[in-house]
Amino acid sequence: PSAMREVMVEAPTITWEDVGGLDDAQTRLREGVELPLKHPEAFRRLGIRPAKGFLLYGPPGTGKTLLAKAAARESEANFIATKSSDLLSKWYGESEQQIARLFHRARQVAPTIIFIDELDSLVPARGGGLGEPQVTERVVNTILAEMDGLEELQNVVVIGATNRPTLVDPALLRPGRFDELIYVGTPDTAGRRRILAIHTRNMPLGDDVNLESLAQRTERFTGADLEDLVRRAGLTALRRGLDTGKVGMADFETALGETRASVTADMLEEY
Numbered sequence: 001p002s003a004m005r006e007v008m009v010e011a012p013t014i015t016w017e018d019v020g021g022l023d024d025a026q027t028r029l030r031e032g033v034e035l036p037l038k039h040p041e042a043f044r045r046l047g048i049r050p051a052k053g054f055l056l057y058g059p060p061g062t063g064k065t066l067l068a069k070a071a072a073r074e075s076e077a078n079f080i081a082t083k084s085s086d087l088l089s090k091w092y093g094e095s096e097q098q099i100a101r102l103f104h105r106a107r108q109v110a111p112t113i114i115f116i117d118e119l120d121s122l123v124p125a126r127g128g129g130l131g132e133p134q135v136t137e138r139v140v141n142t143i144l145a146e147m148d149g150l151e152e153l154q155n156v157v158v159i160g161a162t163n164r165p166t167l168v169d170p171a172l173l174r175p176g177r178f179d180e181l182i183y184v185g186t187p188d189t190a191g192r193r194r195i196l197a198i199h200t201r202n203m204p205l206g207d208d209v210n211l212e213s214l215a216q217r218t219e220r221f222t223g224a225d226l227e228d229l230v231r232r233a234g235l236t237a238l239r240r241g242l243d244t245g246k247v248g249m250a251d252f253e254t255a256l257g258e259t260r261a262s263v264t265a266d267m268l269e270e271y
């Protein structure tokens with residue numbers, strides 16, 4: 001069966017306010033993506049070329065997708081999300097067609113941010129990637145050709161993401177391609193405090209809930225881990241009765257006992 005799929009255009013609702021603990025990454029995306037998409041004329045006047053491609057790299061669940069969506073929303077740009085496995089088709093020519101459609105659609109609805117997840121999978125199967133060597137090479141070349149073609153437009157930006165930056169095909173990282181590398185790591189204590197605040201925004205918290213203490217005790221937790229912790233605390237409160245009014249510190253303690261950081265110290269060495 002053909003793997004050709006519709007190119008879905010989204011208008012994301014995520015804002016910078018929904019992203020916690022990634023201030024540096026956020027600043028770089030604001031300057032690199034938001035500014036050129038909102039004020040292309042300023043770049044033209046100064047004769048500088050804005051970056052076309054950004055690579056967000058770091059452990060899973062740290063907010064790469066979230067950042068890309070916030071960048072789109074705050075740039076008032078459309079958002080098209082795809083992942084490498086969606087672009088790899090074993091049918092001859094289909095991958096190229098799919099990529100062509102992707103970029104064509106992006107230009108049609110520009111300004112647009114194209115998000116390509118799992119960028120590391122675009123390497124030959126022997127390297128741990130998904131596809132046949134010839135297919136991945138063609139896919140990489142087609143993406144590069146499309147990105148080269150974005151030169152004059154300045155209103156389509158590509159954001160790639162990977163958990164395994166060392167596996168990304170070096171051809172994708174050359175100047176004019178994914179040449180802005182942005183690390184998206186596990187949050188520090190202040191970042192975790194902020195992420196916990198974001199995810200408990202709509203939760204009635206007991207007076208005894210101490211987010212600062214929780215932030216201090218969740219080292220190496222990612223944003224996704226913290227979201228899971230909050231959800232489990234809510235479920236624990238629910239277990240006490242359907243009419244339980246608030247989620248208390250004891251519920252968070254129970255949840256802490258059920259969860260741990262998904263990222264290990266070993267994993268962090270890769271970055």
Ligand code: ATP
Nearest residue numbers: 018019020060061062063064065066195223224227
């Ligand atoms: P992957 O590499 O697995 O694709 P990712 O880095 O793209 O992961 P996201 O999909 O952005 O991670 O994060 C998953 C969910 O975890 C988000 O939808 C959000 O609810 C929560 N989350 C992750 N990071 C953050 C963060 N920095 N601030 C707030 N919430 C976060």
